[in-house]
Amino acid sequence: MPENNLNLTLHVWRQNGQGSKGKMVEYKADDISTDMSFLEMLDVVNESLIKDGEDPIAFDSDCREGICGTCGMVIDGVAHGPERATTVCQLHMRHFNNGDKIYIEPFRAKGFPVIKDLVVDRTSFDNIIKAGGYISANTGSAPDANEILIPKDVADRAMDSAACIGCGACVAACPNASASLFTSAKISHLAVLPQGKPESQSRVVSMVQQMDSEGFGSCSNHGECEAVCPKEISISNIARMRREYFKALVGK
Secondary structure, three states, X not given: OOOOOEEEEEEEEEOOOXXXXXXXXXXXXXXXXXXXXXXXXXXXXXXXXXXXXXXXXXXXXXXXOOOOOOOXXXXXXXXXXXXXXXXXXXXXXXXXXXXOEEEEEOOOXXXXXXXXXXXXXXXXXXXXXXXXXXXXXXXXXXXXXXXXXXXXXXXXXXXXXXXXXXXXXXXXXXXXOEOHHHHHHHHHHHHOOHHHHHHHHHHHHHHHHHHHXXXXXXXXXXXXXXXXXXXXXXXXXXXXXXXXXXXXXXXX
């Protein structure tokens, strides 16, 4: 084994589906290169399991570049693992030590039912977006880029909120399983722009009500969501969402 390679013990949550009982199962991950990403390490483990005729560990991934949000899982009790502002697919094995025991679980929340092993159903997030995370505009030719003047600080705030990749780490980290950071980011990036103003009241009411109906908990300002967010979305968005929501209710 090369000097820098790792021998690890993995404790992985295995569950066939929402209605079945799950459990932690121990696996050995030997001769793991420190240059591998965490998902590449799981690929190596799965190759060994398949070779032995066993069921591979199910986990979500797509872009493997930290921009799609599908690879979320809890590593040693932390959503996306120990590195700040990093998705699991961008987490490298050089951040672990030889002989480590690593515990790997799915995101746990009522709104994220387990499909299999580490894969959860995040359709609830899609439903929140459907409830109002868009603008209605007449179609036609594309307007000039400078037709609607937007101050840079406003554009920056909108872009910071729009950076949310919808991974669900905020829900997994919150002791209340609140989706307030995700929902507020999707509300905020439209609420601060002139294009989003006409539907601002109906948007925030619809999206907050949908969030509640999906079974997510309430925000109690623990700040765990911001701490694990791979895009470092600020909890100031939650304050903005609350202001917009109360304004909409008073406006009624």
